[in-house]
Amino acid sequence: MDGDKFILSLDEGTTSARAIVFDRESNVVGMGQYEFPQHYPRPGWVEHNPEEIWNAQFRAIKTALERAKVEPGQIAAIGVTNQRETTIVWDRSGKPLYNAIVWQCRRTAEMVEEIKREHGDVIKEKTGLVPDAYFSASKLKWLLDNVPGLRERAERGEVLFGTVDTFLIYRLTGEHVTDYSNASRTMLFNIKKLDWDDELLEIFDIPAEVLPEVRESSEVYGYTKRELLGAEIPVSGDAGDQQAALFGQAAFEAGMVKATYGTGNFILANTGKTVRYSDNLLTTIAWGLKGKVTYALEGSVFITGAAVQWLRDGIRIIESAPETEELARKLESNEGVYFVPAFVGLGAPYWDQFARGLIIGITRGTGREHLARATLEAIAYLTRDVIEEMERLVGIKELRVDGGATANDFLMEFQADILGKRVIRPVVKETTALGAAYLAGLAVDYWDGMEEIKDLWRAERIFEPKMDRETRERLYRGWKEAVKRALGWAKIAEA
Numbered sequence: 001m002d003g004d005k006f007i008l009s010l011d012e013g014t015t016s017a018r019a020i021v022f023d024r025e026s027n028v029v030g031m032g033q034y035e036f037p038q039h040y041p042r043p044g045w046v047e048h049n050p051e052e053i054w055n056a057q058f059r060a061i062k063t064a065l066e067r068a069k070v071e072p073g074q075i076a077a078i079g080v081t082n083q084r085e086t087t088i089v090w091d092r093s094g095k096p097l098y099n100a101i102v103w104q105c106r107r108t109a110e111m112v113e114e115i116k117r118e119h120g121d122v123i124k125e126k127t128g129l130v131p132d133a134y135f136s137a138s139k140l141k142w143l144l145d146n147v148p149g150l151r152e153r154a155e156r157g158e159v160l161f162g163t164v165d166t167f168l169i170y171r172l173t174g175e176h177v178t179d180y181s182n183a184s185r186t187m188l189f190n191i192k193k194l195d196w197d198d199e200l201l202e203i204f205d206i207p208a209e210v211l212p213e214v215r216e217s218s219e220v221y222g223y224t225k226r227e228l229l230g231a232e233i234p235v236s237g238d239a240g241d242q243q244a245a246l247f248g249q250a251a252f253e254a255g256m257v258k259a260t261y262g263t264g265n266f267i268l269a270n271t272g273k274t275v276r277y278s279d280n281l282l283t284t285i286a287w288g289l290k291g292k293v294t295y296a297l298e299g300s301v302f303i304t305g306a307a308v309q310w311l312r313d314g315i316r317i318i319e320s321a322p323e324t325e326e327l328a329r330k331l332e333s334n335e336g337v338y339f340v341p342a343f344v345g346l347g348a349p350y351w352d353q354f355a356r357g358l359i360i361g362i363t364r365g366t367g368r369e370h371l372a373r374a375t376l377e378a379i380a381y382l383t384r385d386v387i388e389e390m391e392r393l394v395g396i397k398e399l400r401v402d403g404g405a406t407a408n409d410f411l412m413e414f415q416a417d418i419l420g421k422r423v424i425r426p427v428v429k430e431t432t433a434l435g436a437a438y439l440a441g442l443a444v445d446y447w448d449g450m451e452e453i454k455d456l457w458r459a460e461r462i463f464e465p466k467m468d469r470e471t472r473e474r475l476y477r478g479w480k481e482a483v484k485r486a487l488g489w490a491k492i493a494e495a
Ligand SMILES: Nc1ncnc2c1ncn2[C@@H]1O[C@H](COP(=O)(O)OP(=O)(O)O)[C@@H](O)[C@H]1O
Pocket: 013, 014, 015, 016, 261, 262, 263, 264, 304, 305, 306, 307, 308, 309, 321, 322, 323, 324, 325, 403, 404, 405, 406, 407, 408
């Protein structure tokens, strides 16, 4: 292929939209990133304005191209990856009909509790998901039931639904599509039959007219409208951000595991062609590629890096996230202080919508450094909770890590210690964007195949576990006790 061509990856996350230009060796050639506002109309509700997402994303594209000194005509393909589950409805002109309901939003928690009682088993069997307000189905039902006139318009075929990938691809190309990995997070998609499921559509009362077409994660969906960038570029990669990160880590074989440390932590284990079920983990589609679907087990931890943000912006005991490392290293141990950051309930493996945060073990000598250390340790414990559960089903040798908080060496060392496993940090930290770039590039033969991609992956640093087993287990027992005390708290407090 042409030597001076590049791949543009759009990584639309929960708090910011990024665009990255990659070259054939998977180097970052240019990047743009813009935050967009978070809207909290009521306690526990989280929304984004789709126009604000689009504007941030489009500006990021422009900035990335400028910084890379690359013309749109030099882009061989575009890949899209996104915060998952977040639900948008728009009309055929591309105009949003309500704010996006974000994956973190809890407005449908009660609705889901009710649906779960009657249909929990069938939902788990067909979608691989644990019924929770986290997924798109209840959010879409809420919109159809609460936005005046929306259901009638939807039944007339005037309304399009999608996760953020679908919205962006619609704006870029005019095509109404999603990929298997994103569809598998809606709670409306049958992950074995690989199709939207009539029974689930009935349970959630969703008219099929609103649904996008589901495609593989690596194929040409359409071409960018000329008026946007002055070129018609193939959009040919689409995957949910966590699945894209698994791909970007070149975790192509069954048993390979990655953890992404961002706002939350998302731990995914490739299970190959096998659909594996676990009571407390999600079964999800990793990607659809060249006629084959790869599955994964996932543990979604809702709040990890967000707890570090809370130290900074909430109780303001630090000025920047990296400061937590310096503070944590001032102590030899947590001295019995634990922090369970269950701000929005707990996800995997506890799935308790009513858990709330707690800090326990405080004495007169407790200071900032204890809180900083307890926050970082909590991230590692929450990750171990998921890995323990995964190990019942798949053998795990080591953990590949990525995401903003992996810059914290104390956290990485403690993670290796508390897992008793190697933790491997790759050279390219932008694994999510890279995964989407790979998917896009493979579809247009920019890269030859998975073998070439595997060879591009490089470890930057390996963290070996150093803690003795007894200490590790003693500390972890303390964590489990702290979690027990956080469970169901919202209900207790209400009563
Ligand atoms: N050095 C650090 N130590 C601990 N946490 C960090 C550090 N740097 C960033 N973080 C946390 O990582 C998160 C940002 O990571 P990022 O991958 O950009 O997340 P997202 O894509 O979810 O917005 C923030 O929540 C931030 O608090």
